[in-house]
Amino acid sequence: MGENEVISGDRKGGAKPKAFSDDEHAWHLFRTLRWKDDICCLYCECDQVKRHSKRGGGIQYYRCKACGKNFTDATGTIFHRLRIPLSKVFYFAHLLNVGTPVNRIHKRLGIAKSAAFRLAKKLRTSSWYDEITTLLEREKATGNITARQR
Numbered sequence: 263m264g265e266n267e268v269i270s271g272d273r274k275g276g277a278k279p280k281a282f283s284d285d286e287h288a289w290h291l292f293r294t295l296r297w298k299d300d301i302c303c304l305y306c307e308c309d310q311v312k313r314h315s316k317r318g319g320g321i322q323y324y325r326c327k328a329c330g331k332n333f334t335d336a337t338g339t340i341f342h343r344l345r346i347p348l349s350k351v352f353y354f355a356h357l358l359n360v361g362t363p364v365n366r367i368h369k370r371l372g373i374a375k376s377a378a379f380r381l382a383k384k385l386r387t388s389s390w391y392d393e394i395t396t397l398l399e400r401e402k403a404t405g406n407i408t409a410r411q412r
C-alpha cells in the first residue's frame with residue numbers, strides 16, 4: 263500500500279469504503295446519525311411518520327400522518343438538494359478531514375473548483391461535519407470496504 267495516498271486504490275475503485283462510492287449506503291449511514299431510532303416530523307414533531315419511497319440514489323422520503331407534510335433525510339441539513347451525490351460528498355468530507363487541500367480534492371473527485379471551495383466551507387461550518395467524519399473513520403477502520411470484505 264502506498265503511504266502517500268490518503269486512501270490507496272481509490273483510482274482503481276479498490277479498497278475504498280462503501281460509503282465513498284455507494285449512495286444507498288451513504289444515506290443509510292446518514293440516517294443512523296440523523297434519526298437514531300426515531301424519525302419525527304420536522305414540522306410538528308409528531309412521531310407518526312410514514313416512509314415513502316426512496317429516490318435519488320437512496321434518499322428516503324417521509325410523510326407526517328399528523329400534519330401531512332413531506333420531508334426527506336436531507337431536509338433542513340446541508341445535504342438538502344446538493345448536486346453532488348452523497349457518497350462523493352462523504353469522500354470529500356473525509357479527504358478534507360485528513361488534510362487534503364481543496365485544490366487536490368476537486369481534481370480527484372472531478373468537481374469544479376468553485377463548487378469544491380463552496381462545499382468545503384459548507385462542510386467545515388456544518389454541525390454534521392464532526393459526526394460524519396468520525397463515522398467515516400469508523401467505516402474505514404471496521405473494513406466496510408467494497409473490494410476487500412472480510
Ligand SMILES: [Zn+2]
Pocket residue numbers: 303304305306307308326327328329330331
Ligand atoms: Zn408533522
